[in-house]
Amino acid sequence: MTIRSFLRHETILLLLLVIALIVLAQQSDRFFTTDNLLNQARLMAEVGLLALPMTFVIVTGGIDLSVGSIFGLAAILLGVFWHGLGLPLPLAMALAVLVGGIAGLGNGLIITRFNVPPLIATLATLALYRGLAEGISQARSVRGYPEWFFVLGQGEVLGLPTQLWFLLAIAIAAAIVLGLTTFGRTTYAIGANEVAARFSGLNVARTKLLIYTGSGLVAGLAAVIFVSRVSTTRSDMGTGLELDVITAVVLGGTSIFGGRGTIIGTLLGLILMQALKSGLALGGVKGDGTIVVIGVVLIAAILLGNLLSRNGDG
Amino acid sequence: MTAIVELRQVSKSFGNLKVLKDVSFDVQPGEVHALLGENGAGKSTLIKIISGVLHPDEGELRVVGEAVRLASPREARGRGIATVYQELLLFPELSVAENIYLGHAPRTRWGAIDWPKMRSGARALLDSLDSHDLDVDTKVGLLSVANRQRVEIAKALSQEARLLIMDEPTAALADSDARKLLTIVRRLRDRGVGIIYVSHRMQEIFALADRVTVLRDGAFIATKPIGEVTEGSLVSMMVGRSIDQLFPKTETARGATVLELRNVSHREIVRNVSLTLRAGEILGIAGLIGSGRTETALTIFGITPATSGEILVDGKPVVIDSPAAARALGIAYVPEDRGLQGLVKPQTIRENISLAIIDRLARLLLIDRRREGQLARESIARFGIRARGPEQLVRQLSGGNQQKVVLAKWIATEPRVLIMDEPTRGIDVGAKAEIHALMSKLAGQGLAVLMISSELPEVLGMSDRVLVMRGGAVVAEFDRADATPDAVGSAMTAAGQSSLEGAA
Numbered sequence: 058m059t060i061r062s063f064l065r066h067e068t069i070l071l072l073l074l075v076i077a078l079i080v081l082a083q084q085s086d087r088f089f090t091t092d093n094l095l096n097q098a099r100l101m102a103e104v105g106l107l108a109l110p111m112t113f114v115i116v117t118g119g120i121d122l123s124v125g126s127i128f129g130l131a132a133i134l135l136g137v138f139w140h141g142l143g144l145p146l147p148l149a150m151a152l153a154v155l156v157g158g159i160a161g162l163g164n165g166l167i168i169t170r171f172n173v174p175p176l177i178a179t180l181a182t183l184a185l186y187r188g189l190a191e192g193i194s195q196a197r198s199v200r201g202y203p204e205w206f207f208v209l210g211q212g213e214v215l216g217l218p219t220q221l222w223f224l225l226a227i228a229i230a231a232a233i234v235l236g237l238t239t240f241g242r243t244t245y246a247i248g249a250n251e252v253a254a255r256f257s258g259l260n261v262a263r264t265k266l267l268i269y270t271g272s273g274l275v276a277g278l279a280a281v282i283f284v285s286r287v288s289t290t291r292s293d294m295g296t297g298l299e300l301d302v303i304t305a306v307v308l309g310g311t312s313i314f315g316g317r318g319t320i321i322g323t324l325l326g327l328i329l330m331q332a333l334k335s336g337l338a339l340g341g342v343k344g345d346g347t348i349v350v351i352g353v354v355l356i357a358a359i360l361l362g363n364l365l366s367r368n369g370d371g
Numbered sequence: 372m373t374a375i376v377e378l379r380q381v382s383k384s385f386g387n388l389k390v391l392k393d394v395s396f397d398v399q400p401g402e403v404h405a406l407l408g409e410n411g412a413g414k415s416t417l418i419k420i421i422s423g424v425l426h427p428d429e430g431e432l433r434v435v436g437e438a439v440r441l442a443s444p445r446e447a448r449g450r451g452i453a454t455v456y457q458e459l460l461l462f463p464e465l466s467v468a469e470n471i472y473l474g475h476a477p478r479t480r481w482g483a484i485d486w487p488k489m490r491s492g493a494r495a496l497l498d499s500l501d502s503h504d505l506d507v508d509t510k511v512g513l514l515s516v517a518n519r520q521r522v523e524i525a526k527a528l529s530q531e532a533r534l535l536i537m538d539e540p541t542a543a544l545a546d547s548d549a550r551k552l553l554t555i556v557r558r559l560r561d562r563g564v565g566i567i568y569v570s571h572r573m574q575e576i577f578a579l580a581d582r583v584t585v586l587r588d589g590a591f592i593a594t595k596p597i598g599e600v601t602e603g604s605l606v607s608m609m610v611g612r613s614i615d616q617l618f619p620k621t622e623t624a625r626g627a628t629v630l631e632l633r634n635v636s637h638r639e640i641v642r643n644v645s646l647t648l649r650a651g652e653i654l655g656i657a658g659l660i661g662s663g664r665t666e667t668a669l670t671i672f673g674i675t676p677a678t679s680g681e682i683l684v685d686g687k688p689v690v691i692d693s694p695a696a697a698r699a700l701g702i703a704y705v706p707e708d709r710g711l712q713g714l715v716k717p718q719t720i721r722e723n724i725s726l727a728i729i730d731r732l733a734r735l736l737l738i739d740r741r742r743e744g745q746l747a748r749e750s751i752a753r754f755g756i757r758a759r760g761p762e763q764l765v766r767q768l769s770g771g772n773q774q775k776v777v778l779a780k781w782i783a784t785e786p787r788v789l790i791m792d793e794p795t796r797g798i799d800v801g802a803k804a805e806i807h808a809l810m811s812k813l814a815g816q817g818l819a820v821l822m823i824s825s826e827l828p829e830v831l832g833m834s835d836r837v838l839v840m841r842g843g844a845v846v847a848e849f850d851r852a853d854a855t856p857d858a859v860g861s862a863m864t865a866a867g868q869s870s871l872e873g874a875a
Contacts, residue, residue, distance in 0.1 A: 258698040
């Protein structure tokens with residue numbers, strides 16, 4: 058669990074990524090074009106955003122299955138606030154993000170106050186938040202957003218897709234918080250031994266509450282970006298998104314048992330996953346085949362990681 | 372007489388590390404043979420070879436005179452070698468009878484389990500162990516540690532064990548349960564069972580053993596009849612040098628009262644506990660498991676906050692509702708369960724030592740890694756932690772060094788009150804003396820120490836005053852001079868306490 062073993066896992070991921078990129082570039086000459094790469098970056102931004110707080114969640118030994126549903130709920134409410142209630146769009150956007158945060162806070166309260174295991178708590182809210190989204194939308198979609206709104210999901214700033222800047226900024230912040238601050242240290246300690254963390258006077262409940270709230274907030278933000286990218290709002294948005302997010306985090310070397318993981322690893326896992334998806338699609342592999350390949354890579358990465366960490370122990 | 376088990380010039384290596392070197396060892400029928408050595412001396416390896424878990428690289432293993440190669444623990448059991456493990460290996464959801472006969476239950480003609488026979492068999496075995504009160508239909512998960520151990524022993528006997536290996540059987544027991552266990556062991560011995568007995572408790576070894584073998588660093592040091600050794604000579608054989616004192620208690624000047632409890636209760640578990648603790652003093656709390664001693668510590672430390680009564684620090688009433696609040700008041704707690712409550716084992720020594728003061732090591736929320744590393748290096752030197760360096764993982768350290776890490780973590784908070792719960796449980800005698808010396812030194816520097824221990828010699832050897840707890844309440848108090856084993860021991864168990872009961 059030392060810095061060294063982290064780096065070793067990440068080195069392997071990087072190696073896997075380079076190999077994947079070389080193979081994929083051979084498969085299709087359209088893969089390594091600026092257009093395709095930027096477009097892929099745009100597509101992975103939402104999963105990427107969600108994967109950042111999910112790394113914190115999983116490092117504490119928890120899981121948040123409800124992010125896809127919070128994402129859907131925030132997307133719907135954006136449409137409802139703006140189109141239904143007639144609020145100004147910027148306010149509607151802020152409120153949608155806030156709703157995400159409240160939904161996350163709800164998860165955190167259930168988990169910390171009532172000691173419900175995160176898997177069960179967020180499995181319940183996965184259904185609850187999705188049900189709310191569908192009940193509110195009544196299967197109606199919202200369209201007709203103003204032109205300026207699409208800058209967020211379809212536009213560019215300084216030559217890069219707008220949402221990539223969000224992803225980069227939050228990733229850097231997350232990496233600093235997890236790696237260098239007391240909050241990050243508390244997060245690792247909780248995941249490795251929650252009882253000892255409590256007996257050391259660390260505020261376990263507050264830390265978890267903040268992490269789940271952050272997870273909800275980011276899900277709200279990702280939803281706003283997503284609506285801007287696809288220019289419409291529907292209640293089934295983000296269904297199954299949590300699985301992609303968790304895959305990216307675990308692929309990135311975060312231990313599902315907690316106590317171990319980095320933001321850099323998560324980003325590498327995310328890029329590897331997106332590269333496989335895009336490259337294989339361009340190479341003519343069908344959707345089912347892509348899922349199979351991602352599954353195999355995930356298992357391979359975990360086996361390799363286990364092998365290394367076992368050798369790393371004294 | 373033929374030895375039940377005999378090892379001849381046995382060696383064993385793991386990689387380049389030779390953990391057993393030419394060790395010879397034997398156990399006769401009807402003999403208690405104590406096995407002594409510090410952690411890492413090779414006791415566990417020796418036991419594992421005898422119980423079929425490991426194979427020797429060199430030398431031979433003879434069971435009742437016949438050279439054998441035990442392929443598995445199962446084969447060892449088939450030859451009458453049974454082990455009662457430190458961590459009991461029972462199934463909590465199964466009944467006592469089911470656990471005893473697991474894997475070899477009596478069968479009816481039709482191949483189904485013969486329940487009446489199994490229950491009566493289990494009953495007979497438990498009765499032969501003087502455990503008439505243990506119901507064979509109770510789920511094992513509901514039993515106390517002491518009773519579970521009896522079930523383990525009955526299980527070994529049900530397989531007609533000729534040799535019973537007991538690894539630290541009394542480590543988790545209170546004194547009264549430990550005494551009962553010793554009676555059971557003697558009874559087995561009289562029946563002709565050979566027993567290998569591993570324990571850190573010297574008293575037990577002198578009360579029980581017929582012969583004793585000492586290992587050190589994997590090498591055989593000596594096998595002697597118990598009459599030819601003393602505690603001092605055993606300890607110096609184990610550590611390879613003589614330890615001046617196991618309980619290096621120095622007289623210190625007692626300062627002002629730092630911590631005071633007035634009728635503090637937590638639910639029904641801690642009842643109207645009053646105590647005062649002064650700077651420079653070591654106050655020992657003796658009591659059986661469940662007497663409320665650890666529970667009192669947890670209440671002072673804010674894990675289970677007081678439900679009534681008053682806690683005063685420096686004479687001022689305070690509210691302690693979380694460990695963070697206790698820490699802020701200068702109260703530190705070195706917990707009973709090192710692995711679970713004390714350490715984040717997968718993390719480094721550096722990360723563990725800084726854990727309780729991580730806020731203080733941060734500037735603008737960023738951890739100052741230079742200061743953190745410095746703290747770790749200083750602590751390693753100050754507490755004599757034997758490790759490769761601050762970046763070594765805590766789980767790779769021995770029990771004694773792990774305990775020093777926990778102590779270092781709490782001393783880093785610069786506490787005024789240090790609560791030590793079972794400060795030397797499960798650590799070897801050399802490290803024990805070191806922890807005791809540290810405790811004495813800290814008290815000498817003006818720290819107020821509250822020490823809880825199941826080991827009476829430790830309580831009596833280290834404390835300036837001794838409180839005795841029973842049933843959640845303080846039932847007696849002794850000054851160092853009056854605290855004799857008999858007086859404290861009888862206060863711990865209810866014997867002859869009516870007068871003190873009234874006073875408390």
